Amino acid sequence: MLNKLIISLTFSFLLSQDYPVLGSSQSLDFMTWNVENYPKHNQTNSYMIDIINQINIDIIAFQEIESQNSFNTLINQLDGDWIGYRANQNSNWGELSYAINLDEIEVVEAYNILNQDQYFFAYRPPYVLEFTYQGIDYVMINNHFKCCGDGELDLNDTSDEEYRRLISNQLLEEYVNDTYPNKRVIILGDLNDSLTDEEEDNVFWNFLNSDLFLFADYSIANGTSSNWSFPGWPSHIDHILISNELFIDFENSDILTFKVDNYLLGGLNTYDNYISDHRPVFMRFDFGNNIQGDINSDGTLDILDVIAIVNLVLGDQYNEFADMNYDGMLNVMDVVIVVNSILN
Numbered sequence: 001m002l003n004k005l006i007i008s009l010t011f012s013f014l015l016s017q018d019y020p021v022l023g024s025s026q027s028l029d030f031m032t033w034n035v036e037n038y039p040k041h042n043q044t045n046s047y048m049i050d051i052i053n054q055i056n057i058d059i060i061a062f063q064e065i066e067s068q069n070s071f072n073t074l075i076n077q078l079d080g081d082w083i084g085y086r087a088n089q090n091s092n093w094g095e096l097s098y099a100i101n102l103d104e105i106e107v108v109e110a111y112n113i114l115n116q117d118q119y120f121f122a123y124r125p126p127y128v129l130e131f132t133y134q135g136i137d138y139v140m141i142n143n144h145f146k147c148c149g150d151g152e153l154d155l156n157d158t159s160d161e162e163y164r165r166l167i168s169n170q171l172l173e174e175y176v177n178d179t180y181p182n183k184r185v186i187i188l189g190d191l192n193d194s195l196t197d198e199e200e201d202n203v204f205w206n207f208l209n210s211d212l213f214l215f216a217d218y219s220i221a222n223g224t225s226s227n228w229s230f231p232g233w234p235s236h237i238d239h240i241l242i243s244n245e246l247f248i249d250f251e252n253s254d255i256l257t258f259k260v261d262n263y264l265l266g267g268l269n270t271y272d273n274y275i276s277d278h279r280p281v282f283m284r285f286d287f288g289n290n291i292q293g294d295i296n297s298d299g300t301l302d303i304l305d306v307i308a309i310v311n312l313v314l315g316d317q318y319n320e321f322a323d324m325n326y327d328g329m330l331n332v333m334d335v336v337i338v339v340n341s342i343l344n
Helices: 002-015 044-055 068-076 161-179 244-250 267-274 303-314 332-343
Strands: 027-038 059-065 082-086 095-101 106-112 127-133 136-144 184-190 213-215 238-243 253-257 281-286
Touching (some): 068 082, 095 136, 184 244, 303 332
Antiparallel strands (some): 253 281
16 A cells, blocks of 8 residues: 555656746737647646646647547646537547637637548548637637658649648638638648748648748747657647738747657656657747747846846756747857847
């Protein structure tokens, strides 16, 4: 009996970690998160509840939610007033889903689109969430594109994985332009391909070449592999795409790959064994005019921010918003950037 108690207490300690506060009361905070074969372990929910309760987030767009019962348990055990939506509640397949914090978000409706073209979407038709935040209407479209392929786009083979992803993007662009011509649209999810391929093999070229859309995470895709969303086979395949109605808001935004593994004992192995093989990609539209380098979030860039980042560096603590050069590390270079921002 004593041994069982010790094991239980030890495991509880391992689960109890400190995670960064990513969102705020003045920002629309959301992320896309492929939680592989959810739940992939009987402790998956324990980890996820701890994470979600600490990071201060409004909406999570999930992929691969297989168990409705486990998903219900997750939603019911979160702090605050949450609701969950799953594309097919009677399915045991990995479904597109949403977790929504009703303290900040007003849900309008959730529904699938492009059902007639679901072959191209690997039989996972896009899942739309219409919602209101601070009186403004938004449309979010959650996706899980066809996986795999050889990296080469074959326009003459309708079974080619890259071709199916290409058509998925073209169908989405046409649907959004026709259905939500003046709406603030966020397209996100596990899109299973890279943004930086050459044009002839780039399945996202229609969006990349459009003045009406922007990949908010392009800088991540084009940056160091340590910040990519799929670390096991280093690649960045989870994306957030916004429509032109959000371009101005994008100027006061933050986006990052939330490296949950950095906060877990056992790091990436623990994360992969208990939670997922994908890292979430987080974004916030900050309507409080967030200042880059304002580490302590007091609305002012000053010596207190230097002290805050120095303490993080000396304590060997990683914080995404203090990583000023987005290299996946906190060191003296980040301190220098903050100091230069103050002086300039």
